[in-house]
Amino acid sequence: MNLLCTYRPGRPTLEQLLRRIDDISTLPQVALRVMQVASDPNSSAADLKEVMECDAALSARVLRCVNSSAYALRTKITNLQQAIAYLGLKQIRNLAMTASVSELFKKEQQIGSYSRTGLWKHLVSVGICARMIAMRRKMANFEDAFLGGLLHDIGIILLDQYAHAGFREVVQQLRPEETLLETERRIFGYDHTAVGEKVAEGWKFPEELRQMIRWHHQTAACKGEAALLVACVETANVICTLKGIPAMGKNLVRFSQAAIAILQLTREDIAVLAEDLDRETEKSIALFQL
Amino acid sequence: MDLIVSDLQSLFAAIAGADGPEALNTETRLQRRIEHLLAELDTLKASHTEAVAAAIEERERRLQEQQEHLRNLQAVMMTAADGIITVDAEGRIQSVNEQACKMFGYQSEELVGRYISILEPAMRRTPQSLVEQMLSPGAKGGGPSAPCEVEGRRKDGTVFPVELATSRVRVGEREIFAGIFRDITQRKLLETQLRQAQKLESIGQLAAGIAHEINTPTQYIADNVRFVQEVFCELRPVLETCQQLLAQATPANVRWDERLRDTLHRLQECAHKVDFDYLLQEIPEALEQAMEGLQRVAEIVRSMKEISHPGQERQPADINRLLEASLTVARNEWKYVADVEKHFAPDLPPVVCVPGECNQVFLNLIVNAAHAIAEKNNCRPGLKGRIILRTCREGNWVRVEIEDTGIGIRPEIQSRIFEPFFTTKPVGKGTGQGLAIARSIIVEKHKGEITFYSEVNKGTTFIVRLPIQSAQGSTSYEQYQKTDPVCGR
Numbered sequence: 001m002n003l004l005c006t007y008r009p010g011r012p013t014l015e016q017l018l019r020r021i022d023d024i025s026t027l028p029q030v031a032l033r034v035m036q037v038a039s040d041p042n043s044s045a046a047d048l049k050e051v052m053e054c055d056a057a058l059s060a061r062v063l064r065c066v067n068s069s070a071y072a073l074r075t076k077i078t079n080l081q082q083a084i085a086y087l088g089l090k091q092i093r094n095l096a097m098t099a100s101v102s103e104l105f106k107k108e109q110q111i112g113s114y115s116r117t118g119l120w121k122h123l124v125s126v127g128i129c130a131r132m133i134a135m136r137r138k139m140a141n142f143e144d145a146f147l148g149g150l151l152h153d154i155g156i157i158l159l160d161q162y163a164h165a166g167f168r169e170v171v172q173q174l175r176p177e178e179t180l181l182e183t184e185r186r187i188f189g190y191d192h193t194a195v196g197e198k199v200a201e202g203w204k205f206p207e208e209l210r211q212m213i214r215w216h217h218q219t220a221a222c223k224g225e226a227a228l229l230v231a232c233v234e235t236a237n238v239i240c241t242l243k244g245i246p247a248m249g250k251n252l253v254r255f256s257q258a259a260i261a262i263l264q265l266t267r268e269d270i271a272v273l274a275e276d277l278d279r280e281t282e283k284s285i286a287l288f289q290l
Numbered sequence: 291m292d293l294i295v296s297d298l299q300s301l302f303a304a305i306a307g308a309d310g311p312e313a314l315n316t317e318t319r320l321q322r323r324i325e326h327l328l329a330e331l332d333t334l335k336a337s338h339t340e341a342v343a344a345a346i347e348e349r350e351r352r353l354q355e356q357q358e359h360l361r362n363l364q365a366v367m368m369t370a371a372d373g374i375i376t377v378d379a380e381g382r383i384q385s386v387n388e389q390a391c392k393m394f395g396y397q398s399e400e401l402v403g404r405y406i407s408i409l410e411p412a413m414r415r416t417p418q419s420l421v422e423q424m425l426s427p428g429a430k431g432g433g434p435s436a437p438c439e440v441e442g443r444r445k446d447g448t449v450f451p452v453e454l455a456t457s458r459v460r461v462g463e464r465e466i467f468a469g470i471f472r473d474i475t476q477r478k479l480l481e482t483q484l485r486q487a488q489k490l491e492s493i494g495q496l497a498a499g500i501a502h503e504i505n506t507p508t509q510y511i512a513d514n515v516r517f518v519q520e521v522f523c524e525l526r527p528v529l530e531t532c533q534q535l536l537a538q539a540t541p542a543n544v545r546w547d548e549r550l551r552d553t554l555h556r557l558q559e560c561a562h563k564v565d566f567d568y569l570l571q572e573i574p575e576a577l578e579q580a581m582e583g584l585q586r587v588a589e590i591v592r593s594m595k596e597i598s599h600p601g602q603e604r605q606p607a608d609i610n611r612l613l614e615a616s617l618t619v620a621r622n623e624w625k626y627v628a629d630v631e632k633h634f635a636p637d638l639p640p641v642v643c644v645p646g647e648c649n650q651v652f653l654n655l656i657v658n659a660a661h662a663i664a665e666k667n668n669c670r671p672g673l674k675g676r677i678i679l680r681t682c683r684e685g686n687w688v689r690v691e692i693e694d695t696g697i698g699i700r701p702e703i704q705s706r707i708f709e710p711f712f713t714t715k716p717v718g719k720g721t722g723q724g725l726a727i728a729r730s731i732i733v734e735k736h737k738g739e740i741t742f743y744s745e746v747n748k749g750t751t752f753i754v755r756l757p758i759q760s761a762q763g764s765t766s767y768e769q770y771q772k773t774d775p776v777c778g779r
Contacts, residue, residue, distance in 0.1 A: 044348060088341045135333040136326045140340070142333060268322045276323070 011166040014190045018198050020162045030055040031100030032203055038093035039206040045084040052080055052096060061099040062092060068286035090143035095287075098124070098150060102290050104157050111171040113249025117290065119157060123150050124287050125245045128280050129236035133273060134229070137263055141208075145232045148212030151200070152233050153247050155192025155213070158199060163188070174249050181217055193217060220258035231259035239274050373471035376459075381406045381425055384466060393452075393473050395445035411443040416451075423454050424469050439474065451478050501594040508591065512584040519577045529570055536561055593618040606640035607648065609688055609756070613679055616652035624660035624677060627667065628694070633680040641688050641756050647731045648756075651740075654724040655692045655752050661715070662696025662750060675749075683758075687738075690754040698746040707742075732756070 012020065033051045037043045052059050059080055066083045067076055077083045084092050105120040127149030134142035159167045170183050184191040197214035205213075211226035212233045222230045234256050240246070241253045260270075281288075367374055373390030377383050386401045394401070394409055401408075410420040420440040434457035442452040453472040458465060536558055544551045593615035617630060624630065656677065663675035680691040699707060706712045708729045732738040736756055744750035 085345065088337075088344075132330075135330045138329050138333050138336075140333070140336060142337070266322075268319055269326070272319055272322045272326055275319075276326070 011188055012163050014188075014194060014198065017158075017163055017195060018202065021158055021199055022202060026104070026158070026161075026199075027203065028055065028058075028100050028103065030058060031097060034093055034096045034100075035203070035205060038089050043089070045081065045089065048084060048089055048092060049080045052092075058096060058099050062095045065095045065098075065286045066092075068284075070284040070286060088143075094127075094143055094146050094150070097147060098127075098287055101150065101154075104161065105290055109160065111168050113174070114160075114171045116157070116160070118245075119153065119160075119247055120290060121288060122240060122245050122247045123153055124284070125240045125243075125277070125281055126150070126152060126233065126236045128284055128287075129239055129273070129277050130229075130232040132277065132280055133232045133235055133263065133265075136269075136273070137228070137232070139228060139232070141229065144208060145212075145229050145236075148209055148216070148229055148233045149236050151196070151205075151209065152213055152216040152237065153192060153196070154199065155194070155196030156247060158195055159184075159188070159192055171248060179217070179253070180247065217256075219256050219262065227262055231256075231262040234259040235263060235265065235270075239270065239277065243274055243277065373473075374468065375401075375406070375409075375424075375471065376466050376468045377406050377424060379425075379465050379467075381421065390471055393444075393471060394442060400445075409442055411441050411449045414441050416441050420452070420454060424456055424467055426456065434470075437470075437472075442471070442473075450475050497594050501591040504587065505591050508584060508587050512581065512588070515577055515580050515584065519574070519581070522573060522577065526570070529566075533561075533566060533570070536566075590618055590621075604642055604644055606642050607645040608638065609641055609648070609681055609690060610634045610638055612645055612649050613652055613681065613690070616649050616656055617679070620653055620656045620660065623657050624663075626674075627660055627664045628675045628677045631676060631678045633678065635682045638681055638683060638688060639758055641758055643736055643756060644731075647735065651728040651731050651754065652690070652692070654728050655754075658724065658752075659692055659694035659696060659750070662694050662698070664696075666695075666697040666747065684755070686758050687755045688758060690756070691751055692754075693749060693751040695749040698748055698750055699742070699744040700746055704742075704744065708740075 030051060033054075034048065037047050037051050040047075052062070063077060063080070063083060065071075066087060067073070071087065073086060077086060080092075087095075101123070102120065105116045107116070109116045127146040130149035131142050131146040134145035139145065159170070166188055170180075170187050173183055173187065174180065175183070178186075181191040181193065193214050193216065197210050200210045200213050208226040208229055211222055211224070212230050215222040215230045216233045216237055219227060219231045219234045237247075238253050238255050246253075255270075265273075368387045370387055370389060373393045374385075374387045375383060375390050376385045383401050383404055383406055386396075386398045388398075391398050391401070406424050407421050414420075416439060418438050418440050420442060423435070423438060423440055426435065434455050437453045437455035440452055440454050441449050443449055451474045453474045454469055456467055456469045459468055536554070539554045539558070544554055613632075613634070617624075617632075659677045663677070667673045667675060675695040676693075677695075678691070678693040680689075680693070682689050703712075703714065708725050712726075729740055732740045732754055738754065738756040740752065740754050742750055742752045
């Protein structure tokens with residue numbers, strides 16, 4: 001109903017923004033193929049290996065991560081086949097996605113309290129924290145929680161890259177009494193969760209991943225099986241922000257009562273999680289590398 | 291796992307170090323942490339179990355695929371059209387496929403473990419030996435050797451020609467030899483047939499030449515005999531008068547001249563000596579017989595020329611004359627075993643056909659008839675059967691019947707007599723090709739029919755029907771006559 005479509009430089013409509021993202025291959029093709037193969041229940045290790053072998057740099061990076069102390073494997077892994085056999089499809093998928101997404105953050109950009117490296121650190125930390133929560137809640141799909149955490153703010157980096165002027169304004173106008181989403185909506189008319197979800201849809205990401213991207217500020221709005229995963233990501237997001245690893249600058253965050261209720265977390269649980277996160281991120285230091 | 295253990299250790303260390311009001315708070319948290327870590331451990335364990343199960347499943351699936359692949363390979367090998375035999379380096383048979391078993395007449399259990407030499411005849415006639423070929427290194431690089439012809443020996447001792455190609459296969463540390471066997475009995479037979487056919491063809495051409503050579507002298511012998519016959523007829527009154535003279539002349543009535551009397555007397559003596567009366571009577575008969583013989587020679591020569599004529603031209607032909615020619619050429623086969631009866635329709639229309647080929651068919655059928663009669667009368671020479679040839683017109687067809695009073699065809703083989711290589715004659719006598727060729731000439735080339743009925747020990751009748759219209763179907767003989775004969779093909 002936006003009939004008065006006034007010209008707003010640096011503030012594209014959602015459709016315009018999506019078209020821009022679509023025009024430029026944002027994520028490498030191999031990353032999208034990895035996602036497809038890993039979410040297809042009929043895929044085998046051989047399929048994933050075949051896809052990943054197309055990108056030697058990616059494979060090398062994944063192998064470096066696999067051999068890092070985080071996995072504490074007794075034998076040195078020298079090829080993808082072995083890596084997949086040891087760690088499974090999902091972990092390798094996560095490593096491949098981490099490696100691919102990191103490409104978006106390579107070129108440093110600093111706007112006030114926002115920096116791309118900061119956002120990257122936030123994404124990996126939320127991924128690790130979400131997985132930790134999922135594991136401690138005995139969720140079998142804890143690796144999916146990591147991926148959700150890693151990609152939950154994909155919308156922010158896309159806004160940064162494809163609507164830079166508007167994004168710059170958002171960063172400058174951040175206020176402690178307003179949430180990030182509110183600021184974004186004020187300037188763009190939509191927020192990064194909407195951007196992320198639409199893009200994820202275009203990239204044919206699996207349903208629960210899209211849900212995690214869409215609702216990671218609002219678990220209560222998510223209905224269905226993905227709600228637990230969404231709760232992990234939202235909680236992890238808050239924990240990381242409070243621990244001083246925010247997406248950008250200081251802004252208003254609150255614990256989501258809905259998420260905490262679904263996960264049946266107590267104050268002590270959260271305190272323990274926050275304390276243990278440091279050790280976890282330290283173990284996975286290789287993931288943060290850009 | 292190690293990490294979790296170290297976590298726990300640090301926890302216990304923290305518990306030990308804490309005290310005071312802080313201790314309570316710390317204790318609850320530590321309690322929580324222990325719960326958390328145990329939960330994490332559980333999740334990891336579950337996920338590992340799952341991963342292991344998935345890995346096992348994957349491995350089993352791959353194993354099944356491999357087994358399936360192996361089964362397919364085995365099935366292909368077992369059912370291959372050629373015999374496949376593998377032997378180890380010492381020449382012991384490792385595996386044989388169905389075709390190889392069938393070829394050599396063994397069960398596979400009888401062959402596996404035995405030496406390959408049991409498949410070779412003790413005395414071989416080929417330069418290459420099956421065993422040597424099988425165990426020879428073959429081409430360098432393990433490629434298959436060029437196939438060569440060797441002899442194989444079946445379980446029942448019969449020897450047969452085989453084409454054998456071997457390859458050396460390296461399986462791990464061991465070397466095995468794989469041989470592909472092809473029974474080439476049929477091919478050899480065909481080669482023999484072809485050679486025979488070529489021989490016959492050259493003999494045919496020779497015969498045509500010889501026939502021509504014989505024709506010329508026969509011609510002038512016949513001319514001369516005819517001349518002698520004619521002049522003898524003219525001479526006859528002279529001689530007869532002379533005979534009368536001799537009869538009438540007695541010493542009494544030739545008193546008047548001494549010299550004449552002497553001459554007459556000498557003449558009487560001469561005539562008596564040569565049996566003058568007899569000569570007068572026999573010479574014409576002898577000449578008559580000579581002429582008959584010459585006619586026979588001329589006829590044989592003409593038939594040979596007709597039959598061996600290599601022309602493959604389609605042309606209108608008189609079926610009666612073709613039958614006559616075939617009878618003449620085959621005379622040697624039937625003259626001692628059968629009398630021939632001919633019931634030829636005098637008004638038979640010409641049939642457009644390849645005369646040489648039709649002749650071949652009739653010749654075959656006549657020779658077969660003669661053989662059938664000879665076989666029936668085997669033990670009683672002098673007993674003669676009958677071969678009856680009939681021709682008649684049936685609408686747009688000409689029907690030829692060749693009937694014999696021979697041994698007949700047993701019902702159980704009646705369906706097979708037109709098969710190539712099927713023969714009841716002993717080895718070397720029949721090729722099993724005659725009726726197959728006859729069928730192909732009549733049915734395929736001339737669009738006609740060939741049938742028979744037969745009763746054991748009574749005889750057989752072959753019926754050949756040929757369309758009067760040309761084999762092309764569109765050109766009737768009448769149309770054919772109107773058009774240029776060359777275009778009629």
